[in-house]
Amino acid sequence: EAQVTQNPRYLITVTGKKLTVTCSQNMNHEYMSWYRQDPGLGLRQIYYSMNVEVTDKGDVPEGYKVSRKEKRNFPLILESPSPNQTSLYFCASSLSTSTANYGYTFGSGTRLTVV
């Protein structure tokens, strides 16, 4: 089944404790992206990657890191999480940005709480 898999689905952590949210897609997509969703603010882009070893900042990159060492994986790293990073996070992928008419496939989300 073609899908984007995020783990974990739920995570409660403490301020300052490094964490990684994994994202993997099995569709050989070039493009991958991370979003956070907060009430009243919609989905805001954190980072995106147009191919292996190519990453770029989105609108809200502060406090996050990403890497794209392999085509299928695009982990999101929070080196020192803070309470304002409490949010619902989504990973998404697409064949390429030039095939936007096929849409982006989203993972099921990771609900992160930082206390």
Place this chain on the structure above:
Amino acid sequence: GQSLEQPSEVTAVEGAIVQINCTYQTSGFYGLSWYQQHDGGAPTFLSYNALDGLEETGRFSSFLSRSDSYGYLLLQELQMKDSASYFCAENQGGKLIFGQGTELSVKP
């Protein structure tokens, strides 16, 4: 920051037609997408318009006017299961910028 405007809430009755409007900024615009999201679940792709005009997919249609920086999603023969949040999203090449979403409530 956010460059798309859409209404925050829309209410309609089952069987009716509803239109959700979206205006966007033109800088770096490639096309306009629409996504549906139920209760914090994964957003799902509905449609994409790169050129002016109407795209129809079953009960859902999407329209784009590049000269007016405006698009809309049209939902026909509304069903209870259409109650969800609907997002327009602007494709800016590497970036997909979302509006804040419109919560659609379908009443019996």
